[in-house]
Amino acid sequence: MLPTFSLQFPIPISDYPTITLAHGGGGKLSQMLVERMFVPAFANPELETLHDGAILDFKLQIANSKLTNADGQSAICNLQFAFSTDSYVISPRFFPGGDIGSLAVHGTVNDLAMCGARPRYLSAGFILEEGLPMEELWRIVQSMAAAAQAAGVRIVTGDTKVVERGKGDGIFINTAGVGVIPAGVQIAPGRARPGDVVLVNGPIASHGIAIMSVREGLTFETAVESDSAALNGLVEAILAAGGEAVHVLRDPTRGGVASSLNEIAAAARVGIRLDEARIPVLEEVRGACEILGFDPLYVANEGKCLVIVATDAAEAVLVAMRDHPLGRDAAIIGLVVAEHPRKVYLRSRIGGLRVVDMLSGEQLPRIC
């Protein structure tokens, strides 16, 4: 059977004849692959929302024919699931605050939570390189099990492949996840509205800087730890406080806060204004960013959540976030505006206004 999509090559081959590291960086080239290759080829409404996961609608007639509603119609069961996947190739495999195993659980749990879902089940696909020490695999597996238990999800199915020495890099892990979206919850990047408030649950850029410090052999007075964490509990608290006023949830991983907010601005055709002075960054992370030449807005996070919420509910959501262990330093960092649609602006500490574009090129390879 022939596919119905055009067979024309979708990307200017003279500009990009081969895959580069930047195609996996979460910035402009990643976006190009998704929007010009994967979405047209796999064309379907679920994929086109460009959410952190797909929202799946199941509408099922109830088998029991004795069940009817007041109008004599038989019962229909409406269920919404979220379904998401990520592969983890982080280097190094063990880092301050976590390892590839805990990260592989947190990352997919968070992608489901960002769809407003309650994460329930994970799969785990291992691609191991011949020669990986068995003891390292065991530490990673234990870490996954502990992270899954803490997040309240089960790893229910899996697969293991082994590739020859020199054809992999120790261990890559893919996790996919399934979660149930409670009735009434409707979270999507396209739902940001002018007047909405942008919040974050704490200081940004810690994960990327923790990884980079290890790689570069940097030491600071205070060790920088990854913020890697499962955010599903925090999201439940946010939804309990904000209800339908919660419009968008997003975990700013690869490409950082800047890239995530650009994606939201594009999906909702709105502008976003950030206030630099309000964006929390740990002192040691800020220092490391200066030394390494990074802008914290572009550095990856693994335990952070951007929340876009209607103004009236913002205070209640902020209070709920601060009541949660993973939201103690939550802050309002910006506003959604009707002006400059599809663009993100930052008001700097000294009062200037500058465009915050998506990440272009590769800032930190293999950060997750």
Next chain:
Amino acid sequence: MLPTFSLQFPIPISDYPTITLAHGGGGKLSQMLVERMFVPAFANPELETLHDGAILDFKLQIANSKLTNADGQSAICNLQFAFSTDSYVISPRFFPGGDIGSLAVHGTVNDLAMCGARPRYLSAGFILEEGLPMEELWRIVQSMAAAAQAAGVRIVTGDTKVVERGKGDGIFINTAGVGVIPAGVQIAPGRARPGDVVLVNGPIASHGIAIMSVREGLTFETAVESDSAALNGLVEAILAAGGEAVHVLRDPTRGGVASSLNEIAAAARVGIRLDEARIPVLEEVRGACEILGFDPLYVANEGKCLVIVATDAAEAVLVAMRDHPLGRDAAIIGLVVAEHPRKVYLRSRIGGLRVVDMLSGEQLPRIC
């Protein structure tokens, strides 16, 4: 929070200090990793069935309070899903009869179908090596899209990572899938019963021999093609014909028919007897096996399905299989017996009886 599982190292480290290719081969060492490391660490009832995928039960109270049954109880919606994952690392990426893209769709569709589910949605996680020609990626993506369309599934969510040159091997693909199990269907390796009949939908070992021929540069008078195919349509026909008499479905991929039947014999605590003369193998595949020194029973398949069914329904299931394009050469190849539980025996063409053990060691690395 601490995990509840023991932290003791589960595998004799002096015997297996590092991961070997055989740990990914689908034989005894693969089984050891699953049974002694993953299952104890991730302990949960879904994982312990050792099915091709996990069976997930969702029991949900219907929101509409007007709906009650004859006893005045409110409606409960019972849904069973199958959830499965596989990573694909096959080398070479393009082979006679398919490529890594079509394989990544067929493999996961088949794992869901082997749970008795109707496959609905797939995820796709790409791990690309820096330097992969963009044109190759596009051919693979098109092939996935065409395979998904032909199988009636949608690729609804995905992820792309890029690793440095020399840290991967062109492209690895993980797919996970979700399918709905129709009410009344109950398929599990543990359901094989003495007296049941073992069927296969056509000649075995073609996939493994097709891959091996390309790798070894062998040419035969008739080219050997992979049998890679989506089996969900065939499974629907089998279930329509056999109903609840269909006890087990299994696609004998890595480790071949021998390893799959050993897993079933162990799960159901039954013996299985095969009749060599009844097992279909293409002439050119048999010839290649002789040249290469392989036993077809241990060679991987990607479009084959073992069916274990109660005797009374065997004829109807066989007819239904032969009516389907992917089952034209279906055959009854053996019987489930009460004798020699957990063992598989083969009656050879010359009448001798020999034990068919699980694959031990690595026969064909990176066959899928």
